[in-house]
Amino acid sequence: MNQFEPKILGFCCNWCSYAGADLAGTSRMQQVPNVRIIRVMCSGRVDPTFIIKAFEAGADGVLIAGCHPGDCHYIGGNYKTIRRISLLHNMLEQLGIEKERLRLEWVSASEGAKFAGIVNNFTERLKELGASPVKAQ
């Protein structure tokens, strides 16, 4: 039997979360291979278009990881991300895409274990949710 393996697109900011993901890798922490990471300069660089495009292209989940509030390399990029993701959650629900499929997390460069945990947990949750409703159509 084929077990459903969700495809997750991850956007990690250059300064904190990408380094955090890297740390998880170099520390050989166990994590599932379901996330494909794209490095961006800031979580604020993640245009909502990217996220919608990811769902349209068949992603089951999208993970945005950025610096903790107050730690943004560009001072306030992640604050905008908070509000964009929050508003996008409301909009995606209206379009029939569960808000749990889009996750915003804060991962600093030292939080490799946290990153691995998020990846495992998100993948688990998406397995429960099943394939994206966009794919079904």
Next chain:
Amino acid sequence: MAKPKVAFYWNASCGGCEETVIDLNEDILKVADAVDIVLWPVALDFKRKDIEALADGEIAVSFINGSIRLEEQENMVKLLTQKSGLVVAFGACAHIGGIPGLGNFWNRETIFERAYKGVPSVENPEGTLPQERTTVDGCDLTLSEFYDTVKTLNQTIDVDYYLPGCPPPPDLVMNAVNAILQGDLPEKGAVLAPAKALCDTCPRRDSKPEKISISEVKRPWEIKMDPETCFLVQGVICLGPATRSGCGETCIRANMPCRGCFGPVDGVADQGARALSAIASILGLEGEENMSEEETQKLVDQIVDPAGTFYRFGLPASLLRRKKM
């Protein structure tokens, strides 16, 4: 020399696009002198068979308004493509889906349930729904198929140019007609309107401070809107930052915010996502570093219908095209 043949056709639309042709005023006489209108259901009595009788490519240009909701509309526009040299998607519905495109939050089943059973003013005890084929007194009656999803014109046929707007303003229509008559056309696929965002040409542009921060979202009926101040400064959601200019700012001049009928500017794949991005950035911008999660949620929830607001005219042309159900 024979005058070039021109067709006007309508699909899922309101008739406003026909109105804008009339709004050309005296200029319509120049158009009528220069061309030979072979189809215009709102004004002239030509039928489908008249179009079928034409040679392929015989019509110089077809101006087609409305989105595609019915099988009959799809068939007709396919016939028009075959008979036309150029196809112009005329107006917001043909261009990006328009108001009928809001039907993509529903599907055929839920729309029929509501329209033929649920509406309080409807009396339908037997629960009869429109059928594609019915037999009455031994005669077969047919109706066109009603699709689940509203499509834009270019999701149905190959479109050469787009005239945006709900409806397109007469000056843009006249420019387009002149350009076609003179053969002075831009690259195929162009939107025949300026490439800038509405904010750039907005008459209230000077009232816009360097930094806008919305601390409370207001809906147009909730406040007395100042007729000279940028709507966003007043807390009213305006899609000017994410919408193409060229409309003549008629809504703004009538003291209503932009609702996005001109669609996205060049190079933008999803108007709603862009509008959402712009609006979310300025929501509570002042003091954003001290805003709690609850406060953020409360502020964001003040936009009660984000999908309907940001995709008011453009849901079928958006990346997701419709609600997934």
